[in-house]
Amino acid sequence: MITVLFFGKLAEIAGAKAELQAVASTxxxxxxxxxxxxxxxAxxxxxxxxxxxxxxxxxxxxxxxxxxxxPFSGG
Structure with missing residues (x-):
């Protein structure tokens, strides 16, 4: 099982976490x-x-x- 974590706006779209099975590559x-x-x-x-x-x-x-x-920027 692969755990996927989402941050920022991506978490608003997909939630904070997902789990996928049988995935061989990114x-x-x-x-x-x-x-x-x-x-x-998008x-x-x-x-x-x-x-x-x-x-x-x-x-x-x-x-x-x-x-x-x-994407993030430092400062």
């Missing part, structure tokens, strides 16, 4: 989330797997935690 996970929550397709976000941000498709294993983070 591309597959994001596709399933877009089907389940169509409003996510949002920009950063993907992190087990607290490390990623830039491309990443393999997932059981018990991974994926976080979808809205």
């Amino acid at each position: 591309d597959e996970l994001l596709e399933q989330l877009r089907l389940q929550y169509p409003a996510l397709a 949002e920009k976000y950063i993907v992190a797997v087990d607290k490390k941000t990623i830039t491309g498709n990443t393999s997932l294993t059981d018990h991974c935690t994926v976080a979808l983070l809205p």
Whole structure:
């Protein structure tokens, strides 16, 4: 099972947390989330797997935690 955490505006769309089964990669996970929550397709976000941000498709294993983070700026 893959745990997905949503933050900021993304949490307003999808809730704070979701759990998905049988997902092999982040591309597959994001596709399933877009089907389940169509409003996510219009949002920009950063993907992190087990607290490390990623830039491309990443393999997932059981018990991974994926976080979808809205863009943020420091200051």
